[in-house]
Amino acid sequence: MKAIKARNLSFSYNGADVLKGINLEVEEGEFLAILGPNGAGKSTLLKCISGILNCRGVEVFGKPIGEYSRNELARIIAYVPQRTEPGFMTVFDTVLLGRRPYMGLRPSKKDLEAVKRALERMGIAGFALKITNKLSGGELQKVGIARALAQEPKILMMDEPTNNLDIRSQLEVMRLAREFSAEGGTVIMVMHDVNLALRFAGRFVFMKNGKIVADGGREILKPSIFREVYGVDVIIEEVRGIPLVVPV
Structure with missing residues (x-):
């Protein structure tokens, strides 16, 4: 198709x-x-x-x-731009943004599991609680890709x-x-x-x-x-x- x-x-x-x-x-x-x-x-x-x-x-x-x-x-569709902009959110919360199309007022167990899988798949689970403005450019790029994977597109x-x-x-x-x-x-x-x-x-x-x-x-x-x-x-x-x- x-x-x-x-x-x-x-x-x-x-x-x-x-x-x-x-x-x-x-x-x-x-x-x-x-x-x-x-x-x-x-x-x-x-x-x-x-x-x-x-x-x-x-x-x-x-x-x-x-x-x-x-x-x-x-x-x-999940789109990963050339550059993921740093901010004051943690890596985990940034990747959780990828679940917005599915989430209600609170993230569900399924949402949290999708984020965990995306972090592990990109090899960045070890700094899930790190603030994104403390990351290198390469680490930020991985965060952006993980966020896209969390969308399950x-x-x-x-x-x-x-x-x-x-x-x-x-x-x-x-x-x-x-x-x-x-x-x-x-x-x-x-x-x-x-x-x-x-x-x-x-x-x-x-x-x-x-x-x-x-x-x-x-x-x-x-x-x-x-x-x-x-x-x-x-x-x-x-x-x-x-x-x-x-x-x-």
């Missing part, structure tokens, strides 16, 4: 076209990486198909996105989630995303690290100047794509069956 469908999607900021006639369909259970240079429109596309920006032509599980209430949409959208993370944490996040997809969830991730994306994702959308330039699996990975999208020459080698892009 189509988790996300965008037809002739366009978007402008202050009269400047950022997205131009985007057509995109994402199946339930796919792990899609959106790649491209700065200013290509990747983050804007993610915000449009997640419902953060008000756009026409987007459907979620066959229903126009505008027909969902904010609460209904939050039970389906069907679609997980992340904007450059491996920023500020060390190599081990990057691998943990990417493995988590792959597991989420393998369990039937849909993952749509904006990334700059091409090689990390190629290692874990199953489908790739390359964007440039607000348009989709290429869309497909590993079969589309040709040096010509990187020359067109990034303006660099590369060689593509395989290391233990994993494609590796090396600029030359």
Whole structure:
């Protein structure tokens, strides 16, 4: 089933076209990486198909996105921004915010269990009572992802989630995303690290100047794509069956 469908999607900021006639369909259970240079429109596309920006032509599980209430949409889509802002709440309470679409006046046992699972899955249960403004950038990023997991969404959208993370944490996040997809969830991730994306994702959308330039699996990975999208020459080698892009 189509988790996300965008037809002739366009978007402008202050009269400047950022997205131009985007057509995109994402199946339930796919792990899609959106790649491209700065200013290509990747983050804007993610915000449009997640419902953060008000756009026409987007459907979620066959229903126009505008027909969902904010609460209904939050039970389906979890969005992780590029940066989770620190505050004066504890890590636990920040992750608990992900349960708002389900909570009444007080969190239920199910809500608290969902938070505990998310903290453990991200490896941050050890500082659940720490105030978020005392955390490093990488720790904050993990808190943001844990909050999204606590929503128990069907679609997980992340904007450059491996920023500020060390190599081990990057691998943990990417493995988590792959597991989420393998369990039937849909993952749509904006990334700059091409090689990390190629290692874990199953489908790739390359964007440039607000348009989709290429869309497909590993079969589309040709040096010509990187020359067109990034303006660099590369060689593509395989290391233990994993494609590796090396600029030359």
